[in-house]
Amino acid sequence: MSVADHHVILALFENGIDKDAFSPLLEGLPGLLTIGNTPGKELFAEKMASMRLSPSLVILSSRLYPRARPELVADLKEIFPGAEILLITLAADPLPSLEQLAVDRIKHLLVTPEEDEQAGISSLQNAICRLLVRSPWKLQDYVKPGSRVHEFPLVSSSQKEALIATLEGAVSGDSPEMELLRQRAALLADEMVENALYGAPQGKDGSKLFSKGEDRVIAAEEEISFRFAFDGETLAMEIVDGWGTLVPEMVVDFLARNQSGMEEELVEAGGRGLFIIWRFMDHLHVNIRPGMQTVLGGHLKAISTLDCESPRGFSISTNYLSA
Numbered sequence: 001m002s003v004a005d006h007h008v009i010l011a012l013f014e015n016g017i018d019k020d021a022f023s024p025l026l027e028g029l030p031g032l033l034t035i036g037n038t039p040g041k042e043l044f045a046e047k048m049a050s051m052r053l054s055p056s057l058v059i060l061s062s063r064l065y066p067r068a069r070p071e072l073v074a075d076l077k078e079i080f081p082g083a084e085i086l087l088i089t090l091a092a093d094p095l096p097s098l099e100q101l102a103v104d105r106i107k108h109l110l111v112t113p114e115e116d117e118q119a120g121i122s123s124l125q126n127a128i129c130r131l132l133v134r135s136p137w138k139l140q141d142y143v144k145p146g147s148r149v150h151e152f153p154l155v156s157s158s159q160k161e162a163l164i165a166t167l168e169g170a171v172s173g174d175s176p177e178m179e180l181l182r183q184r185a186a187l188l189a190d191e192m193v194e195n196a197l198y199g200a201p202q203g204k205d206g207s208k209l210f211s212k213g214e215d216r217v218i219a220a221e222e223e224i225s226f227r228f229a230f231d232g233e234t235l236a237m238e239i240v241d242g243w244g245t246l247v248p249e250m251v252v253d254f255l256a257r258n259q260s261g262m263e264e265e266l267v268e269a270g271g272r273g274l275f276i277i278w279r280f281m282d283h284l285h286v287n288i289r290p291g292m293q294t295v296l297g298g299h300l301k302a303i304s305t306l307d308c309e310s311p312r313g314f315s316i317s318t319n320y321l322s323a
Contacts, residue, residue, distance in 0.1 A: 007031050007132045010055040010083075012038045012072070014064040021090060022061060025112050025121055029128065038064065041075040048079060055083050056132050062089035062311075066100035073104040084131050086110060095311040098256035105249060107316040111283075127315070136317035137285035142236035142299035143229045151227040157216050160193050163226055167237075170230050177302045184280055184300055185235055189226065191273045192239040192296060196224045199273065200243040200294060223293075238297030246294045251286055251316050283313040290318065 011026060011034040013019040019036045026032060033053070038044060058076055065072045065087065073085060087106055089096060091114040101109070110127060113120030130137065139149065150170065152163050167189050168182045194212065201209040201222070210216055218224055223242030228235065254271030255278055274296075278284045281298035288294050 007056040008033065008053060009057045009059060009128070009132070010035070010053065010080075011059040011061075012036075012064060013061045014068055018061050018063045021063075022088060022112065025088065025124055026059075029125060038069070038072070041071075041079070044075070045079045055080055057084045057086060057128070059086050059088055059128070062087055062093060062096045066096060066104075070100050073100075073106065077104075084108070084134070086128065086131055088112065089311050091311060093311065095259075098252060098259050102252040102256040106252060107248070107314075109311075109313045109315075111311045111313045134317075136287040136295075137283075137297075137315050139227060139229060139236045139238045139297055142283075143231040143234050147229045147231040149227055149229045151225055154193070154196075154224040154226065155218050157197050157214075157218070160190065160197075163193065164189050167228055170228070171235060172232075173302075181235060181300060181302045185228075185237070188237060188277055188280055188300070189228075191277050192237065193224075193226060195273045195277075195296070196226075196239050196241040200241040200245050202243065202245045206245075233303070234299050234301050236297065236299040238295055240293065240295050242293055244288060244290050244292040244294050246286065246288055246296075247290075248286075248288055248316055248318050251314075255314070278312055278314060281312060283315070285315045285317070287317045 007030075009029055009032045011019075011022075011032060013022070013034065013036045016036045019034055026034065033055075039047065058080060060072065076083070076085060085106060086108045087096070087101070088110045090112050108131060110124055112124065126141070127137070130141075140147070150166070152159070152166070154160075154163075164186050167185055171178055171182045171185060197216070197218070198208065198210050198212045198214075203209055221242060223240065225240045226238070227240075228237045230236075250271075251274065254274050258271060258275035277296070277298070280300075282301055282304050284296075284298040286294070286296050
């Protein structure tokens with residue numbers, strides 16, 4: 001937690017009951033100020049000014065925003081223009097509507113563990129600290145230290161089936177949970193590779209350079225690479241492409257449109273594949289260097305249920321650095 005020691009974190013809740021529900025996640029975070037029953041914009045701005053507060057990160061409960069206070073993020077961005085904003089939701093709560101999140105360009109959503117188990121809480125607290133120092137998610141963040149990372153540079157679209165077979169073979173175990181994990185992994189790897197092969201390559205006018213499903217050789221400058229790591233409990237996966245054509249502002253738009261069922265707006269936009277990846281991942285990260293590179297990844301836990309209506313987290317970052 002030392003990286004966060006000099007930062008101020010402001011956490012806003014609908015009321016005291018809401019605050020107590022999230023208390024295990026927030027316990028021990030340095031520089032934390034929590035507020036329930038958040039006042040209106042003018043009074044809130046005056047209160048923050050009188051306290052001389054300039055938070056690096058503002059945490060919002062999904063019980064407060066967007067349902068109860070849809071205007072809150074717009075107000076916060078005006079009061080604290082330099083602050084990162086994180087929306088948190090309980091696993092037991094319904095997934096918040098993404099429409100308002102898309103309008104407000106919310107880039108980070110965390111879902112608390114279903115139980116207050118320390119490993120899950122510690123992982124989310126580390127994610128909060130990453131936001132404070134503007135360090136994006138990486139594949140290694142999801143698995144135990146020392147877990148082997150398998151990497152597959154792609155030179156041809158014909159490699160996809162062999163890649164998926166290798167991924168399935170790395171998930172050992174005969175239990176129903178492991179079999180479901182293999183099935184989910186195969187589906188996600190297929191979608192991730194398809195996006196890199198046919199969604200990412202675009203001309204200067206935004207037109208697609210390749211038709212979905214066509215056989216093709218991958219140029220060296222495309223730098224498409226798939227990697228994964230499995231520690232016996234968690235499977236982490238990433239796909240990297242050298243195009244960087246995914247626009248950060250459009251990621252949540254794609255998710256919101258699909259959540260609303262507006263599929264007709266997504267023709268040839270790649271949004272459906274991104275939505276599927278997000279709904280089947282336990283957490284999704286998208287790290288973008290515009291015009292240079294996109295890293296899309298996340299993780300699956302063997303114990304996770306296949307409930308596509310439950311909340312799933314995401315984190316969208318720009319100017320990703322591989323070092």
